[in-house]
Amino acid sequence: MKRVLPSDVSVLEQIGIDLRLLKTIQPSKRSHYRAVANWLTQYRPTNEAINLEQVRGGIEAFHHLCEVRDWLGAKEIINLRCNTPTYEKLHHQLGTWGYQRERILLYERLLGHLEPAWDVIWLDNSGIVYCALGQYQTAIDYHQHSLELAQQMNDRKAQARSLGNLGNALSYSGQYQTALDYHLKVLAIARETKNRPMEATTLGNLGNTYEAMGEYQQAIDYYQNSLAIAKELGDRHEEGRALGNLGSTCEALGRYQKAIDCLQHSLAIARDLEDRSGECSTLESLGTVYEALEQYEQAIAYCKQSLAIANEIGDRAVEGLSLGNLGSLYEILGDYDQAITFAQLSLAVARDIGDPEGEARALGNLGSIYAAQEQYQQAIDCYYNSLIIARTIGDPQGEKRALGDLGGIFYAVGDDDQAIHHYQQSLTIAKTLGDPVSIDSISDNLAIIYYSLGQYEQAAECLRQSSVRKDISARNQSGRSDSTG
Template sequence: MTNNFNKVELKTQQPLETIDFTQSGELVLSQLGIKSATSLLADSSPWEFAHYMAIKNWLMYKPKLNASNLEQVKHYLKVFHHLCEVEAWETACKLIRLTITNTKELHEQLGIWGYHNEQIEIYSRLLTKLNLDLDCLWLDGLGTAYSYLGKAQIAIDYHEKQLEIARKINNRKAEAQAHGGLGWVYAYCLEKAKEAITHYKEQLKISREIDNRKIEGKSLHGLGYSYNILPPYNYQLSMKYHVDALTVAQEISDKDIEYDALGGIAANYINMGEPYKGIEYIRLQLKIINTSYNHYKYCNTLRNLGTSYILLNDYQNAINSFEEALNLVRKINNKQQEADILASLGTAYIYISKKDYKEAINCFQLALITNSEIGKKSSVGIILINLSYCHGCLKDHQRAIYKSKQAMEIADETGDQQLKALALATLANSYWHQGYIWGHTWGLLLIIRSMLIFPPWKSSNTKLTLKITVRTISKTLKQVFSQNWLKKFWGG
């Protein structure tokens, strides 16, 4: 195919919102720096002419006032794909790199809105078409987009290819970004914190060698997140990295990193069983939400907020937070995040005054499917524990015991002592709800063993387990003392 668009260029990085799309197609093309219709028609093939006319028509498109984010940039994307069809790669590249918000380029903004499939289409079309430095950018985008879609191995493949090319052309910034991408996939998608820490430490080292504070802040946040999920859960070290990330973010006025660091600090306080402090940092996050709006991040904030409400026994507000997050995440089609929120929502249904174990089981089963497919073993273990607890409370003892034992197998495989302790606690719950002296005795022995393995004051999960245990035992004793024969025995 010939390319008569070889002179088509975007002359500036002019924000697209400054272009008046109510004007004629010719004027819009001129504003974008595209050759006039007359000169193009003179030497265009029928194929190119058709695409040029499509470009002209799409540039005259004006979205409705209440249009979705994707509808508002639909015409830009259509123009991009028509430019690709006639192999006008440089122009297409410049178009999707135009800044459409204060700091974000079009292709980046799509990810912030949650349109990862659209990002993949863009990056796939431009890959190998211009130069290796840009290929590193597209590979980074592909890896990130696939990670948000829960396709971890594909994401790893793209980031490893990015790393290989970056080293080949000595692009240190791209090399650091590749390590950050790999760290993210290993930490969030696969919960392989050790591998993630290795990559984040390498990213941190490179960022300081090239004096890139933005990448330094991101790597510090990544390390903080990784230590938060690494057994035996070094929350203090995680907190230190997040505080360091917050310092960097404030020094360079980067709201994205500041938002992430505040969320990391909040998560640590929540995990340590200090929800009031966690909520303080969540409120700080919400103060900057308008200047750094990201659906994925906002959903995580709502999830942290909901978890804090659970620890404060405010279960209805917890459910409200989780449901708001769930409605939003379903709009952006992030299956992994949806699974995490469903698991949290299921937990809230366990604790509300009118226990809804069946609804909780529905949430946990949906979350289990996604996490099993991705291979997040620790998350699968926690979900199995919650399922065991629900089945035990519903007197489905065999199923409850089976789920606890499945969770224990994962704990032994991963070396997660907290998970093992929680599995023993739910196993104790199963035996306790079977009643009789032997069931209560065996349940007490198991809960004592659970607390010896992982003391209840070490995390919010084990604190909740202790609270449930005390409540369950108290309820049983109250029932026992209310029985007529015991009243008669005591002279009641």
């Protein structure tokens, strides 16, 4: 079995430990240095050891060095290159494997004990970890502190890195326009300095923000540019990320086979690189695609795989997504008790980590389950609360979805005026976003209502807006529809 970390005397030399001089060290420190030497040269994980145990020797050595305030040696430990497919430094490798909380412990111990340039790095990485854990405001605080230090040092590259990470955290918390401003600044710096890896990453970040805003074509353009640079550089991690993002956006546009192709390719890369976090999010995305294709058992299988990994690595944002998707799937299958349980767990996660977009999505899922059980007032309450959150954080996609849900529920209870009012607002947003799938669905629903009211010209106009062109007469004979946009 290959060793992930170097385990010979050379690594001791790298951190400044000479075994021949241990006897000259004062006894209170000597035991810690002996422990460092033993952990680095004698520790042997078992063949069945999980990834974290593979690098246990390095982590324990790090903490012993911190106990004797050997900060330089501790820094060298977590910067050791790992014998893994990504050949990352130890602290980054922990993130790839999904051990985010373990990373935080490393950064907390080193903060304030080395030169300011290192504090910028530790603060920035801490922010990345808190973002991965869904604690977005904490992430923003760390990145802002990092940016301030980088500005004081007049370190442009560090400033760009902090700005990009801050943009990501702001985007996750729903502050899209500010996030775009930061990412565009970073993109300008990357192109001016001809930093191609930074350019690829920033293009992907811009795509993420535009996707969150529902501007899918712009997102796709950025993802494709990021993918092209990643392939040019041979950066498989960035390639996998770009493919996963493309898959997610294609799914939102109803291009399901393209979505599956991108996501399966992304999943293969994540597994090759032992990227547990990437594997987790890609599995969740595949579950969403198969749900859209009405292949529910396969969708459930993907979501459960994603949930298991999310729980294992502590990725609460993906945990909330997977729980919500499972709730939706069990609703479709008519298992409402299971559906409500998963939807409520998803809502609890979103509120616990301060994820307003996730909270709005979970409330929408709950509303759908209540509507399916004809508990209409509970459904309306959930949809309105979801709408309020979407408008508060400037999430047009969430706003469009909540308005469409409200249109559907008002039609179900026979309030045609309110149904038309909410559907029209939802349709306006869908057109602004250039979302053809939603335009078709909402126009179709409006046509049904107008036809039932005898307003045939309005019904015909709605059908002209829809590429679906379904036979409205046949559907009208089947009774009132409760479908939503």
